[in-house]
Amino acid sequence: MKLLEDRIREDGLVLPGNVLKVNQFLNHQIDPELMYALAEEFVKLYKDEKITKILTIEASGIAPAIMTGLLLRVPVLFARKQKSSTMNEGLYTAEVYSYTKKVKNTVSVDEKFLKKEDRVLIIDDFLANGQAVQGLIEICHEAHADIVGVGIAIEKSFQEGAELIRNQGVRLESLARISSFADNKVHFVEDADN
Numbered sequence: 001m002k003l004l005e006d007r008i009r010e011d012g013l014v015l016p017g018n019v020l021k022v023n024q025f026l027n028h029q030i031d032p033e034l035m036y037a038l039a040e041e042f043v044k045l046y047k048d049e050k051i052t053k054i055l056t057i058e059a060s061g062i063a064p065a066i067m068t069g070l071l072l073r074v075p076v077l078f079a080r081k082q083k084s085s086t087m088n089e090g091l092y093t094a095e096v097y098s099y100t101k102k103v104k105n106t107v108s109v110d111e112k113f114l115k116k117e118d119r120v121l122i123i124d125d126f127l128a129n130g131q132a133v134q135g136l137i138e139i140c141h142e143a144h145a146d147i148v149g150v151g152i153a154i155e156k157s158f159q160e161g162a163e164l165i166r167n168q169g170v171r172l173e174s175l176a177r178i179s180s181f182a183d184n185k186v187h188f189v190e191d192a193d194n
């Protein structure tokens with residue numbers, strides 16, 4: 001998606017350790033018009049899927065997710081992160097390890113908000129190693145909900161997350177796909193439709 005790629009080129013900052021800082025429009029300050037444009041793209045891609053629910057994870061997935069829910073007029077559910085996993089009654093849970101932050105979180109969703117009748121679109125801001133999305137997929141499986149697919153704003157295609165998801169037969173649509181940060185610049189995967 002050209003709009004997002006241009007914005008990443010303009011306002012993204014490549015940090016050591018293959019991290020892209022996008023605090024100007026996504027991870028700290030949020031550009032709602034850009035989030036709305038991302039959501040329009042997700043809606044276009046998944047228009048025939050009869051989605052009943054958007055599922056994301058706090059915190060930064062919420063912005064693109066809520067715009068998508070607004071356009072589809074369906075609820076937006078975000079998995080909560082917590083450090084320990086003692087009080088898990090009535091919750092669907094999954095363990096999510098963050099390689100970036102070196103912490104393991106238990107992410108959870110209240111059973112009452114996810115049902116086997118649901119057709120779920122999973123949304124997140126970044127896809128890197130894929131552990132967060134994997135956790136959301138597991139939660140959908142626990143609920144016996146159908147996963148329509150995954151919508152990602154920024155995919156780091158050189159990390160393993162994209163393959164991890166596609167190998168399970170789950171549809172993945174990423175609006176910007178980064179192939180490398182060579183020379184401290186953002187390089188995008190060259191797609192036919194770019």
Ligand code: G4P
Pocket residue numbers: 018019020021022027057058059060061097098099100101125126127128129130131132133156161
């Ligand atoms: P994964 O979710 O794909 O497994 O990736 P990883 O464990 O490496 O990422 C952990 C956190 O770091 C996630 O946010 C993810 O969105 C974010 N992240 C990964 N790569 C980048 C990057 O290049 N730039 C930025 N800005 N973030 C990246 P989180 O811990 O869930 O936090 P939150 O921001 O959603 O609150």
Ligand code: NA
Pocket residue numbers: 057058059060061124125126132
């Ligand atoms: Na995230």
Ligand code: NA
Pocket residue numbers: 027060125126
């Ligand atoms: Na993040």
